[in-house]
Amino acid sequence: MIDKIAAFFGIGKRVVSGNRLEAINAIKAARYDASMVNATNERHWSIGPQTSDPTPEGRKVIRNRARYESANNAVLYGMIETYARDLVGSGPHVNFRQYGADQKRMTIEYAKWANAVALVPLLKTVTKVYLVDGEAFLVATDVAPYFRLIETERIWSNETNQIPLSLGRFGAPPIGTYVMEGIRYDSGIPIEYCVDGDNWIPAESMTHWYRQDFANQRRGVSRLAPSLEMFAKVRRIDSAVTTAYETSAKIALVLESKQLAPSELATPWEVVNLTEGSVTTLPDGYGLSQVKAEHPTTNHRETAAYFIGSAARCFPMPLNKALGTSQDSNFASGSLDNIDYERAIDDDRIPLTLGPVARTRSIFLESQGLPDEDLPVGWDAIPMLNPQSQFAAIQTKLDMRLTSRTLEAAKLGYDWLQIEQELQLEDELISSNGTNTTTGGNDGNAASV
DSSP: HHHHHHTTTTTGGGGGGTHHHHHHHHHHHEEEEGOOOTTTTTHHHSOSSSSSOOHHHHHHHHHHHHHEEEEEEEEHHHHHHHHHHHHHOOOOOEGGGGGGHHHHHHHHHHHHHHTTOOOOOOOOHHHHHHHHSSSEEEEEOTTTOEEEEOOOGGGGBBSSSOOOOOOTTTTOOOOSEEETTTEEEETTEEEEETTTTTTTEEGGEEEEEEEEOOOOOOOOOOOGGGHHHHHHHHHHHHHHHHHHHHHHHHHHEEEEEEOOOGGGSSOTTTOOOOTOOOOOHHHHHHEEEEEOOOOOTTHEEEEEEEHHHHHHTTTTOHHHHHOOOTTTHHHHHHHHHHHHHHHHHHHHHHHHIIIIIIHHHHHHHHTTTOOOOOOOEOOOOOSSHHHHHHHHHHHHHHTTTTSSSSHHHHHHTTOOHHHHHHHHHHHHHHHHHHHOTTTSSTSOOOOOO
């Protein structure tokens, strides 16, 4: 019976007669269409990767293409700028609450210090490098701006890659010290990074930001890799459509001659200059017509938006943000589409918080003569689409004791206690001036505060 079933699936020749276990395994494997190779998909899968970790040469090709496309594609350039702006915002907000009366002063001093060392522009540049190159390297220095961004291609070593022979048990990292692609590891943990072949930098002074998508991945691949071909196609299609439209628009009129003697026919491809606004007569047998523009078609805009939306999934960015307009989006779509995007923003803020932001906080505290403290760090929240309804939802959670004011204020990038203190100060100031924010004044007169 097993042999008959195996023969039905076309695998009878690979089944050893009498070996039921092999036959059963062959039948199980045949259930997955994705594992089959046929005339339809053979060409597609023949160029697929044979290993999970791309080679340095492969990453270089992807990185150079990503740099080229991001520099020449206006839509992609805008998407990268939008993502960096949303992620970094006005910069990290360090909470100095534990310093009591000095909290406000230190908050202001930290803002001045961060502006002096250009912290926000640096973080935005790092974010763009991370998206395009797939990884960013920041070296800590002892002088302002206290960080130096290292080009990705400069991380390499003269030492030959050493394949670790001693492996840990149950999927643990390799045991011992070895070098792979410019990084020295000790039992799977980076301990040194090599710049320009022979300049080794301790891992404590290096921030290596990349996303790990598979096991044993040591270097980052451009976040644009899955969508590069899609972006290139969109740009080529737009160029072709624009060229066709522009060509037809440049030809004002076409002079036609029909049913005339050969000597009376118009000269083919001859260009005739017309006076603007003039009225003319044509000889008998001649006619004027305009070139009909076939492009862009009515569905070109929808087609381009579909391609851009598909390509934007590698961020992941909703279509309205990728296009820079919400004219075709309704409120529900704008709200739901942003959920995944905001979560991606929160995820990518973690390495920035633990890396360069933590070091700049330590340097600032040292400049104030204070020891390093693990102070909370907040970021700007993405603006609410409907603040009234979203604040009502927050109030409902507060009433049900499912959240706290401190937590909700932190999500918006604020310190709740600091806000309360400032409100109390304002109330005292308003009361001392004899004004009433509810009625507009003690005597019913409007008051300006």
